[in-house]
Amino acid sequence: MKKLLIGLAGVAAMSLGMAASAMAEDPMKVCFVYVGSKTDGGWTQAHDIGRQELQAHFGDKIETPYIENVAEGPQAEGVIERFARSGCELIFTTSFGFMDQTMAVAERFPDVKFEHATGYKTAENVTSYNSRFYQGRYILGQIAASVSEKGVAGYIASFPIPEVVQGINAFVLGAQSVDPDFKLKVVWVNTWFDAGKEADAAKALIDQGVDILTQHTDSTAPMQVAAERGIKAFGQASDMIAAGPETQLTAIVDTWGAYYIKRVQDVMDGTWESQSTWDGLAEGILEMAPYTNMPEDVKAMAEATEAAIISGELKPFTGPVKKQDGTVWLEEGEVAEDGELLGLGFYVEGVDDKLPQ
Amino acid sequence: MGMTEAILLTIATAATPLLIAAIGELVVERSGVLNLGVEGMMVMGAVGGFVVASLTGNPWIGVLAAIALGVLTSLLFAFLTISLAANQVATGLSLTILGLGASSLMGEKFVGQAGKKLGNLDLPVLSDIPLIGPLIFGQDPIFYISIALVIGVSWFLFRTRAGLTLRSIGNNHHSAHALGIPVLRYRYLAVMFGGACAGLAGGHLSLVYTPQWVENMTAGRGWIALALVVFASWRPARVLAGAYLFGAVSIGQLHAQALGIAVPSQLLTALPFLATIVVLVLISQNVRATLINTPAMLGRPFVPDR
Structure with a gap:
């Protein structure tokens, strides 16, 4: 029918x-x-x-x-x-x-x-x-701080553009919401996709004592290295569970399909207009892969955070937040504006790295 | 395992594919042929090694397939540039483009599949000695092949009659031809050896370094190998030093970043190439040393007059 x-x-x-x-x-x-x-x-x-x-x-x-x-x-x-x-x-x-x-x-x-x-x-x-990938990264940060035994995570970053900086900051804020002393080591590889280099970065970070790995590059090599060395990691852009069945905690999965269908329909209906869309978990343009390889209470916390972000109750960039140099960025209760986030060019307090200019 | 060992092991893994590809290209260039297709042969080796290893379930057969595919690709180059005397630079560049395209076609069904990893050597007692144990007795098998290749090539080029002949062809193919040396046969073998090495280097990438296949996974390592040959001024021992220096720089900068030391990572990414330029400037100061080591016929086709 x-x-x-x-x-x-x-x-x-x-x-x-x-x-x-x-x-x-x-x-x-x-x-x-x-x-x-x-x-x-x-x-x-x-x-x-x-x-x-x-x-x-x-x-x-x-x-x-x-x-x-x-x-x-x-x-x-x-x-x-x-x-x-x-x-x-x-x-x-x-x-x-x-x-x-x-x-x-x-x-x-x-x-x-x-x-x-x-x-x-x-x-x-x-x-x-x-x-709004950063919404997912806030959840990753919370999970990392809950699961990590050493209290330090490694972040493989591609290029110092606002989107990547947002992700690092959101991850740190999420982690600090669980463990205020949580540390993050960042390595820039200057590429979106180079399996060898991403693997090298993963090894370097693990050798320096991180026990959680997250990446803003596109290959599954870091997940593979994490699996080999027996630590946990997060997938990026697609569900990378196949590369680390015992390793992936969750992944930020980009789901563009619904948006593409809507926009093509708009063109067909003659209602297409230029706009600036910035959707998130609520609109379903990104999803979290199943929460795996973690204790039940951590999973429950992650699910609660996800629900709070979807309902709009929780916004990752809400004050009080200090910049890396210690000056105040967001006052108590202040929420960062989209315009500022889209041009974000500094770290928040707690990142153990200097942002490349 | 301590931090020092861990770092040194990572450096060795990063340097090995560069070293193998460069040592092969060194022999090719010593015979007077410039094959810019290292990247293409390497990526063919990577895909061949991965596909065959996952079909047969045996990484060693994968290694053999990687070598075979490297040789096959190089034969195409050899036929065009040696038999047909085509322009070596243009042919080498198109070999790279062909290799990148053909490999992604061949590997399409295998992207994202879990690979077969070639295991590390594990000797009782010896591999457990602190520091030197893991470094000398606990690495992947291709690491040992790479060291053997440097020693073997060095011995061949400078201690054997055939090596002397190969170098003489690279320095003056007309004289060598006049002496009755089969110039083209030597060059064919040299190019095939280069192909075998590039293929093996690619196999190292897809079977040891990151046991997976993704398109374009060589990511410019073939070009670094080419730069290394010039950097080393065509001496095998210097290729070894250069490959480990490049490996150390690329791993060292990652560790520096993880430690929070502010180094401009973009600059460090460019460092291997900057180092090559500096070395080129330095060796061009000493004309005599340059003349001794540079194959004079590099890149020039030879058509025997019968």
Whole structure:
């Protein structure tokens, strides 16, 4: 029955579309630019799962071509432009480093709509969409501080951009909410994806005595090293449980599918407008992987925190919070504004590292 | 296991693939051939090693497959540049691009699968000696192969007649040809040896370093190996020193960061290449030493006149 209804709805939509314009006969082209490989087990895979959900939702009404392994920086402009020329109506550029290139191409193709992930620039035909990953990292911090025996965690970081700095700060604030003396060691590897280097960083951190590992890079190598050395770790962007069945505590899983479906529907309905979206756990743009390998009480605490963040009761960046240099950032009860978070360029108190400039 | 041992072991693991790939390329360049496709051969070795190891369940067969795939890839280069005298720089660069593409195609079904790790050596008593035990008797088997390769190549190049012949071809292929030396055959073998080493280095990545397959997993290590050969001014012992220096710098900077010492990590990432430039400037000061070690025919095709 359900199938029949969907089928009928599809037929109805199609005939409506045909009546409206001849163009609707062709499937709408929704194009994706990926920074990594769609099977990277992390960031890009999460976007590709979203694309597949989108394709499945609209069936043959849309086409979703994609290009993998597009390097960030000037080269990306050619790829985006080629998509714009080839008749894509909506283009998703799914990495921070595609921002300026997306803006440049968007200016030359005012009729094409663009959506750039995790940036901060918008235009008439460019939307910026992002996920509040830091909400998940606050939960990770709480779990780390509860599970760790040595009271120190290791953080493998990619590039000093606001999104990554937010994550580190949220992790520390979460950990301090459980153990005020919790320490965090940060290592910057200057890459999103280099299995060898990420593994080296993981080994260095473990050799220096951390017993919890978290990462803001995309390969599963750190999880593998953690499993080999017998410590616990958190997955990033995708559920990495396969790389460490006895090791992963939980993972921040990006779930872009619902957002992609909504935006494509908006284009079809003619209601698409440029906006700046920053959704979180509540809207379902990110989810926590099952809480595993931890005691029941820690699991209960993590679930409670997750529920509090979803209900809006708990906001990770709420004062009193001091900056790393000891000056006050947020007064008691003050909540950080989105604008400030999107440009975040300093650590909070308790991070054992100097932020690269 | 103490911190010092742990750090030294990590350095050895980081240096081994660089060392193996570089020592192979050194032999290739000593014969007068410049193969810029190290990265491509290495990544083919990585995918071949991983795929075969996970299909057969035996990492040692994986190692053999890695070597075989490296040799196969290098044969393509050898045929184009030695038999057909194509431009070596262009062919080498396209070999890298081909290798990266072909490997991701071959490995697509294997991304994210748990790999087979080649176990470390574990000798009773010996491996338990503090400090030197784990370092000398407790490493992965490919580490020992890498050290043997340095000694073997050094002995071959400077202590055997065939090594002397190989170097003479690299210095003047016309004279060598006039003396009746089969220039092309020597070069074929040298390029294949380079391919075998690059393949083995790739196998080390996907079977020891990070036992998994991900696209593009060499991440520029082939280029570092190429830089190392020049850095070492074509001397095997210096390749060994260089590889461990590079390994120490890259691991050391991670430890420095974890200790909270403020070092600009972007600068340290560039350090291997900066060091190569400095060494190039230094060795170009001493023209004599440069002439002695640099293969004079490097990158020049040879077409025998019959």
